[in-house]
Amino acid sequence: xxxxxxVKELAQSIKMFKVRAPEIAKKHKPGQFVILRVHEKGxxxxxxxxxxxxxxxxxxLISQEVGKTxxxxxxxxxxxxxxxxxxxxxxxxxxxxxxxxxxxxGGVGTAVAYPDARALKKAGNxxxxxxxxxxxxxxxxxxxxxxxxxxxxxxxxxxxxxxHGFVTDVLKELIDxxxxxxxxxxxxxxxxxxxxxxxxxPHRIKTVVNLNPIMVDGTGMxxxxxxxxxxxxxxxxxxxxxxxxxxxxxxxxxxxxRTYMEQEKIAMQPPKTNQAGR
Amino acid sequence: MAAKPSEKLLRRVPVRRLPPEVxxxxxxxxxxGYNEEEAIAEAGRCxxxxxxxxxxxxxxxxxxxxxxxxxxKGDFSGAIAKLKEKNNLPGICxxxxxxxxxxxxxxxxxxxxxxxxxxxxxxxxxxxxLKKGVEIPEKAKSTGKRVAVxxxxxxxxxxxxxxxxLGHDITIFEALHLxxxxxxxxxxxxxxxxxxxxAEVEYVRRLGVEVKTNVxxxxxxxxxxxxxxxxDAVFIGSGAGSPWFMRVPGENLNxxxxxxxxxxxxxxxxxxxxxxxDTPVHSGKRVAVIGGGNAAxxxxxxxxxxxxxxxxxxxxxxxxxMPARAEEVRNAEEEGVTLELLANPTRYLGSKEGWVxxxxxxKMELGSPDESGRRRPVPMKGSEYLTPxxxxxxxxxAGPNPLIAQTTEGLKVGDDERFIVDEQGKTSRDRIWAxxxxxxxxxxxxxxxxxxxxxxxxxxxxxxxxASA
Numbered sequence: 001x002x003x004x005x006x007v008k009e010l011a012q013s014i015k016m017f018k019v020r021a022p023e024i025a026k027k028h029k030p031g032q033f034v035i036l037r038v039h040e041k042g043x044x045x046x047x048x049x050x051x052x053x054x055x056x057x058x059x060x061l062i063s064q065e066v067g068k069t070x071x072x073x074x075x076x077x078x079x080x081x082x083x084x085x086x087x088x089x090x091x092x093x094x095x096x097x098x099x100x101x102x103x104x105x106g107g108v109g110t111a112v113a114y115p116d117a118r119a120l121k122k123a124g125n126x127x128x129x130x131x132x133x134x135x136x137x138x139x140x141x142x143x144x145x146x147x148x149x150x151x152x153x154x155x156x157x158x159x160x161x162x163x164h165g166f167v168t169d170v171l172k173e174l175i176d177x178x179x180x181x182x183x184x185x186x187x188x189x190x191x192x193x194x195x196x197x198x199x200x201x202p203h204r205i206k207t208v209v210n211l212n213p214i215m216v217d218g219t220g221m222x223x224x225x226x227x228x229x230x231x232x233x234x235x236x237x238x239x240x241x242x243x244x245x246x247x248x249x250x251x252x253x254x255x256x257x258r259t260y261m262e263q264e265k266i267a268m269q270p271p272k273t274n275q276a277g278r
Numbered sequence: 279m280a281a282k283p284s285e286k287l288l289r290r291v292p293v294r295r296l297p298p299e300v301x302x303x304x305x306x307x308x309x310x311g312y313n314e315e316e317a318i319a320e321a322g323r324c325x326x327x328x329x330x331x332x333x334x335x336x337x338x339x340x341x342x343x344x345x346x347x348x349x350x351k352g353d354f355s356g357a358i359a360k361l362k363e364k365n366n367l368p369g370i371c372x373x374x375x376x377x378x379x380x381x382x383x384x385x386x387x388x389x390x391x392x393x394x395x396x397x398x399x400x401x402x403x404x405x406x407x408l409k410k411g412v413e414i415p416e417k418a419k420s421t422g423k424r425v426a427v428x429x430x431x432x433x434x435x436x437x438x439x440x441x442x443x444l445g446h447d448i449t450i451f452e453a454l455h456l457x458x459x460x461x462x463x464x465x466x467x468x469x470x471x472x473x474x475x476x477a478e479v480e481y482v483r484r485l486g487v488e489v490k491t492n493v494x495x496x497x498x499x500x501x502x503x504x505x506x507x508x509x510d511a512v513f514i515g516s517g518a519g520s521p522w523f524m525r526v527p528g529e530n531l532n533x534x535x536x537x538x539x540x541x542x543x544x545x546x547x548x549x550x551x552x553x554x555x556d557t558p559v560h561s562g563k564r565v566a567v568i569g570g571g572n573a574a575x576x577x578x579x580x581x582x583x584x585x586x587x588x589x590x591x592x593x594x595x596x597x598x599x600m601p602a603r604a605e606e607v608r609n610a611e612e613e614g615v616t617l618e619l620l621a622n623p624t625r626y627l628g629s630k631e632g633w634v635x636x637x638x639x640x641k642m643e644l645g646s647p648d649e650s651g652r653r654r655p656v657p658m659k660g661s662e663y664l665t666p667x668x669x670x671x672x673x674x675x676a677g678p679n680p681l682i683a684q685t686t687e688g689l690k691v692g693d694d695e696r697f698i699v700d701e702q703g704k705t706s707r708d709r710i711w712a713x714x715x716x717x718x719x720x721x722x723x724x725x726x727x728x729x730x731x732x733x734x735x736x737x738x739x740x741x742x743x744x745a746s747a
């Protein structure tokens with residue numbers, strides 16, 4: 001169980017892992033995630049299931065090395081085992097034939113957008129994808145998204161590939177061109193999802209965002225992941241992770257994402273400093 | 279009734295505890311328990327009432343005078359054997375049961391003096407066995423029947439242990455990465471050392487029970503999957519894992535935790551040892567814990583141990599209505615936690631960056647009794663006052679996780695989202711039983727165990743009937 005069968009570096013510090021987890025692979029639906037721990041004293045972190053092969057009994061996880069846990073995960077190789085892995089968690093994404101759907105993936109959020117894109121395509125939607133990253137070295141799943149989409153736009157903040165600018169620039173342009181959009185799905189940094197929601201709100205385009213708050217258990221047990229949606233408190237792990245982007249309080253989400261900024265730094269300092277820090 | 283006790287007999291052999299000034303900053307267990315001499319002396323007080331009331335006060339009906347008699351004679355192995363006839367988890371119960379409301383409340387000594395320290399004696403016997411090496415009782419012949427147990431908390435461990443002893447093939451499914459449920463994520467080390475939980479889970483394992491962690495019933499597998507894989511019955515003891523919030527303004531500010539999150543970070547994830555352990559937790563200098571139950575006491579005392587300076591428990595009723603175990607309220611107060619009674623938060627105020635800075639409370643007074651029989655707190659108009667805080671913990675209770683109810687057809691729940699069960703814990707669905715917080719509101723380890731025992735027996739009878747049919 002939980003054996004890694006393949007590791008691939010998708011971009012600088014972004015890795016794909018195929019993990020043997022037959023029960024999760026069998027039950028998984030797009031939009032769902034797992035919680036994992038990489039060692040005995042480790043933290044529980046959520047990662048979206050980017051793909052699953054129920055025949056092979058594997059799931060695909062994509063992780064960007066940002067903190068201690070993801071950096072330790074990045075050290076794992078084929079044949080290593082992930083000590084604790086549980087899922088699939090969260091509500092599956094809403095997949096129907098909506099018409100023309102714009103799907104936006106920002107940074108490693110594209111890993112989350114990808115399974116949604118495939119499901120939406122399979123359901124008969126026409127798909128316009130916008131994939132963005134800080135620079136071309138950080139772009140992931142571009143080929144996969146291209147195959148899945150009817151149109152693909154690439155943006156980079158530094159202009160090293162595709163449109164020089166943000167994913168929202170392309171979205172704005174599509175709206176200005178009066179392209180018919182029945183639904184927008186936006187997955188990426190909170191600030192990006194907020195910007196997307198602000199653009200689509202005046203045009204009343206249904207916008208679904210996938211939230212990424214801090215979680216502990218991921219089963220609805222702690223409330224660490226609480227978000228405010230339409231003035232109501234929701235737990236992203238069981239009520240989400242997808243919500244109506246026009247109803248989400250993004251400022252609250254961003255503030256809560258900063259809860260452990262100090263501790264994240266401490267966790268990566270050399271041990272001596274750690275002791276002093278305590 | 280037995281002869282009139284002497285004055286000396288009316289007094290209990292005190293249980294030694296770490297002094298408050300020592301324990302305020304350590305997660306080590308507060309209660310030190312009895313040594314052999316103390317245990318024998320305390321056991322010697324028991325009058326062996328011919329028709330003992332204490333047994334009636336025990337939800338699992340331990341033959342209390344019999345185990346105490348063994349201790350009195352120095353037969354500690356006999357004492358633990360007697361305890362384990364009815365209770366698979368004596369080391370846990372001896373520590374966390376509200377004995378003052380149960381067995382000890384019924385003790386005849388309580389009328390004029392201190393009741394026998396039944397809890398401390400139970401713990402003594404359990405700890406004696408753990409040191410000596412745990413014996414596994416003989417099990418019934420294998421029946422070939424399979425039962426799935428959902429959840430490895432007090433209810434699940436009890437049902438699993440009882441059913442395994444009766445010869446059934448038991449698998450426990452636990453959602454978290456460690457077995458024990460609330461015993462590992464909720465109750466702190468200083469009240470219930472995790473080594474004790476581990477040992478008692480190990481005992482249940484050695485009875486032949488398989489424990490599968492990291493499986494969420496309702497997600498990884500459904501109850502239907504369990505039946506399809508060949509289970510003959512399912513027992514659900516998934517607890518009350520879904521925390522309640524008051525839904526007042528500012529409750530989502532940074533620095534406000536549910537008791538579940540605060541305690542899970544500290545107990546299950548060992549955040550108090552950050553950065554040795556990877557999971558962080560925020561400690562505060564000025565901490566407000568909302569609620570009057572055991573989780574509130576646990577959270578307050580944990581906050582203190584994390585370095586808190588001014589810890590207050592804000593509770594809307596008075597001391598008499600507090601649901602927490604009396605000993606824990608006393609422990610908390612001795613350690614310097616302040617009880618702010620008859621007060622209720624109305625909102626939290628925070629900084630520009632979204633961190634909690636103050637809590638606004640309203641003073642309350644007690645009105646007429648409500649449906650729980652306790653006097654209802656009534657707000658006093660215009661009595662709002664502000665208190666500066668940098669950490670808040672909401673410990674007002676928790677409800678069942680809805681995942682199993684949502685994914686199992688025909689499993690009926692009540693308005694409180696708990697499963698509707700009969701006296702034996704039978705749910706509205708054929709072959710499914712439930713007990714513990716997921717099925718009843720008492721909220722104590724021992725009630726969960728008592729109801730789980732009844733359900734286990736009902737499952738056994740059901741399986742026996744089917745085998746003979």
